[in-house]
Amino acid sequence: MKGEFAAYVGVPFFGVCGLFALYKLRDKRPLLVVDEYGIHDNSSALGVGLIRWSQINGFSRAEVNGQGMLAIHVSDPETLISAASPLKRPALRANLAMYGTPVFLSEFLLGLTSAQLLTAIKQYWRPEMSGSPK
Incomplete structure (x- = not known):
């Protein structure tokens, strides 16, 4: 059975x-593009596409099931979740409920550490671009 x-x-x-x-x-x-508009995330099945700089509050490193991730903290998670496909929404909501953000970049999938990702991101993003950095 x-x-x-x-x-x-x-x-x-x-x-x-x-x-x-x-x-x-x-x-x-490309799996990930960082440019003057924001972060274009196509790195996984849960990639949300463009995350504008004005939507990003900050970043933190996280371990999810033993895998290193860069968590992207956004000001309005529900806007990103609502814009995602219906198949992605339940998983993004689960991420939000368990980890406080729906958006993660996998170190393994991208072949970069969180520190390397942040170095690239900080060429464009500054905390003052959003309301409340974490």
């Missing part, structure tokens, strides 16, 4: 993961 349940859940889940992996292999967009 447990084996059947695992099959019913596991096969669709890993099928979707496989399809996403194929999609990312063919996707020519």
